[in-house]
Amino acid sequence: MRIAVDAMGGDNAPRDIVAGAIQATEQLPDLERIYLVGRQAEIEAVCQELGKPRPAKIEIVDASEVVGMDESPATAIRRKKDSSVGRAVALVKDGQAQALFTAGNTGAAVAATTLKLRTLEGIARPAIATVMPTKLKPFVLIDAGANTDCTARQLAEFAVMGSVYSQEILGIDNPTVGLLSIGGEATKGNEATKEAYALLQKMPLNFKGNVEGHDLYEGATDVVVCDGFVGNVVLKTSESAAHAISHWLKEEFTRNPIRILGALLLKRAIGQIKQKGDPSVYGGAPLLGVNGICIIGHGSSSPFAVFNGVRVACESVSHDINGKIIELRKAGLTSPETEA
Amino acid sequence: MRIAVDAMGGDNAPRDIVAGAIQATEQLPDLERIYLVGRQAEIEAVCQELGKPRPAKIEIVDASEVVGMDESPATAIRRKKDSSVGRAVALVKDGQAQALFTAGNTGAAVAATTLKLRTLEGIARPAIATVMPTKLKPFVLIDAGANTDCTARQLAEFAVMGSVYSQEILGIDNPTVGLLSIGGEATKGNEATKEAYALLQKMPLNFKGNVEGHDLYEGATDVVVCDGFVGNVVLKTSESAAHAISHWLKEEFTRNPIRILGALLLKRAIGQIKQKGDPSVYGGAPLLGVNGICIIGHGSSSPFAVFNGVRVACESVSHDINGKIIELRKAGLTSPETEA
Numbered sequence: 186m187r188i189a190v191d192a193m194g195g196d197n198a199p200r201d202i203v204a205g206a207i208q209a210t211e212q213l214p215d216l217e218r219i220y221l222v223g224r225q226a227e228i229e230a231v232c233q234e235l236g237k238p239r240p241a242k243i244e245i246v247d248a249s250e251v252v253g254m255d256e257s258p259a260t261a262i263r264r265k266k267d268s269s270v271g272r273a274v275a276l277v278k279d280g281q282a283q284a285l286f287t288a289g290n291t292g293a294a295v296a297a298t299t300l301k302l303r304t305l306e307g308i309a310r311p312a313i314a315t316v317m318p319t320k321l322k323p324f325v326l327i328d329a330g331a332n333t334d335c336t337a338r339q340l341a342e343f344a345v346m347g348s349v350y351s352q353e354i355l356g357i358d359n360p361t362v363g364l365l366s367i368g369g370e371a372t373k374g375n376e377a378t379k380e381a382y383a384l385l386q387k388m389p390l391n392f393k394g395n396v397e398g399h400d401l402y403e404g405a406t407d408v409v410v411c412d413g414f415v416g417n418v419v420l421k422t423s424e425s426a427a428h429a430i431s432h433w434l435k436e437e438f439t440r441n442p443i444r445i446l447g448a449l450l451l452k453r454a455i456g457q458i459k460q461k462g463d464p465s466v467y468g469g470a471p472l473l474g475v476n477g478i479c480i481i482g483h484g485s486s487s488p489f490a491v492f493n494g495v496r497v498a499c500e501s502v503s504h505d506i507n508g509k510i511i512e513l514r515k516a517g518l519t520s521p522e523t524e525a
Numbered sequence: 526m527r528i529a530v531d532a533m534g535g536d537n538a539p540r541d542i543v544a545g546a547i548q549a550t551e552q553l554p555d556l557e558r559i560y561l562v563g564r565q566a567e568i569e570a571v572c573q574e575l576g577k578p579r580p581a582k583i584e585i586v587d588a589s590e591v592v593g594m595d596e597s598p599a600t601a602i603r604r605k606k607d608s609s610v611g612r613a614v615a616l617v618k619d620g621q622a623q624a625l626f627t628a629g630n631t632g633a634a635v636a637a638t639t640l641k642l643r644t645l646e647g648i649a650r651p652a653i654a655t656v657m658p659t660k661l662k663p664f665v666l667i668d669a670g671a672n673t674d675c676t677a678r679q680l681a682e683f684a685v686m687g688s689v690y691s692q693e694i695l696g697i698d699n700p701t702v703g704l705l706s707i708g709g710e711a712t713k714g715n716e717a718t719k720e721a722y723a724l725l726q727k728m729p730l731n732f733k734g735n736v737e738g739h740d741l742y743e744g745a746t747d748v749v750v751c752d753g754f755v756g757n758v759v760l761k762t763s764e765s766a767a768h769a770i771s772h773w774l775k776e777e778f779t780r781n782p783i784r785i786l787g788a789l790l791l792k793r794a795i796g797q798i799k800q801k802g803d804p805s806v807y808g809g810a811p812l813l814g815v816n817g818i819c820i821i822g823h824g825s826s827s828p829f830a831v832f833n834g835v836r837v838a839c840e841s842v843s844h845d846i847n848g849k850i851i852e853l854r855k856a857g858l859t860s861p862e863t864e865a
Binding site: 318333367412413421424430440444447449450454 | 658659660670673674705706707714715716718737738739740741742743751752753754755757758759760761762763764765766767768769770772773774777778780783784786787788789790791794795797798801
């Protein structure tokens with residue numbers, strides 16, 4: 186495998202990105218080459234700082250510009266011709282790399298890949314898939330934020346992409362698919378979800394009908410489909426609720442000496458619970474539906490998260506997820522050209 | 526005040542509803558009369574069972590039918606002419622009662638009030654407002670589930686209704702209003718929210734721009750506006766996340782004797798945290814925008830929740846929230862007739 190890594194994207198870039206990339210070259214036998222894309226001098230300085238000679242499998246590709254986390258994606262990609270994320274995407278387009286990983290500005294990654302790689306045959310828009318923990322087993326939420334105002338057809342495409350990802354990368358056999366709505370019946374939902382329900386029923390998917398917010402962390406289905414506005418709200422609201430509960434726990438658990446003693450006895454337990462919600466083990470969120478493989482890491486990606494992101498990128502290549510998405514899409518949805 | 530109470534709606538009806546209504550007559554001095562609407566014999570049996578003589582302020586209004594929690598709202602309201610919720614709404618329409626409280630089928634309450642009472646002047650659709658806890662202070666989420674596919678104009682109407690409720694019932698002076706979206710900038714969101722942003726900026730509200738899922742439980746604004754699809758997902762996802770965390774806490778806290786001891790020392794603390802998320806203190810969710818006052822309780826309303834629902838119904842009458850909604854709407858939005 187040959188993977189391009191945006192060395193400059195993320196809150197702790199390039200340090201943690203480089204560290205994770207080095208770890209990947211050490212532990213992933215299938216990995217032939219990592220292209221570390223970014224400011225050569227900075228990347229080399231980090232290698233020195235880490236006290237490790239640059240592994241032979243790592244090649245630095247110089248890119249002089251960086252897209253900031255708060256920059257407007259479309260403008261940044263248009264203006265910064267030599268950005269690290271743009272150059273990483275170009276490596277995939279040229280076939281030099283087979284996939285890319287970035288922990289930088291998500292919007293910029295979506296814009297650059299959509300612009301340069303275009304979408305897969307019969308897929309209108311790429312979508313972000315995120316793996317979420319539940320009481321039992323993780324599920325794939327798609328779209329987690331790439332598209333607002335989706336049509337029923339687009340939601341159906343997301344279901345195809347999420348199914349393939351769940352099957353190939355999470356190893357779930359014949360994954361169940363739920364459509365996020367506000368009631369169990371086919372008649373409950375907004376215009377797009379009601380129409381999507383009818384479409385999904387006819388497709389070769391293990392479609393289980395609507396799921397509600399209530400069901401999400403019960404592990405109701407392996408894939409949960411929604412538009413990117415709703416997906417973004419779900420992700421961020423869940424994080425916010427978890428933060429509030431954690432805040433209340435801390436507040437109440439430190440109110441008097443007896444409680445402080447109790448909390449001390451539970452210190453390890455609390456740490457283990459926090460880990461359950463830790464996204465770094467799943468290796469970031471793939472942007473599915475683009476003609477190439479792009480894994481997007483959390484802005485605060487640790488070296489371990491970067492390592493996992495590179496691992497998932499390799500697996501996505503070896504499992505040919507894009508070929509399988511095209512295949513399953515063809516089996517379930519007419520091509521847009523035929524429709525028009 | 527004269528309040529109609531749907532005695533048959535809710536998981537623990539009529540018992541907990543009657544108990545809450547009796548408590549209200551004992552503790553709310555402004556309350557002249559409660560019409561307990563439902564099957565007379567059952568209600569009288571509950572009064573006996575509770576060991577209390579029926580207070581003079583309570584009058585039973587016989588209604589032979591009950592809308593079940595899982596019935597299709599529109600069909601149920603059309604077919605069951607003598608339903609308790611329908612009769613309670615009719616009491617408000619006739620002016621015999623000034624407000625109603627129901628813990629029954631939410632959709633049926635929305636359908637019955639919209640059909641019989643119609644909406645306030647210049648308000649296209651009624652919306653459910655729910656009071657949610659945060660780290661600091663509660664906020665009003667509107668719409669929590671009455672409408673999907675809302676226009677920008679409707680979102681702006683929700684902002685007006687939520688502001689009035691926050692000011693009059695929660696006592697927040699000049700409440701801040703946020704529009705739930707997926708980024709802080711005015712250009713972030715879906716078509717409806719982007720258009721609503723522009724509308725809200727021009728209105729006499731304390732509009733603070735977009736809020737994100739992240740901000741919700743930080744107490745970013747006093748009112749958070751969204752369509753009912755998103756609002757329903759936010760509510761139910763938050764509950765689901767809280768359940769999952771509670772499940773993990775229980776699992777980890779009982780894993781060995783030392784942890785069990787720790788958990789015992791924290792038992793009261795954990796109980797206090799659970800209370801923070803308890804919606805019963807806020808007295809249910811008002812359905813705002815109908816030409817009458819309707820407070821909708823949670824299906825599992827306890828007597829205390831019913832008492833609080835009746836209290837909020839009385840306050841909504843005495844503060845003339847509907848008059849104030851009409852006034853603020855006129856100050857901020859043209860009447861739909863002028864527009865057309």
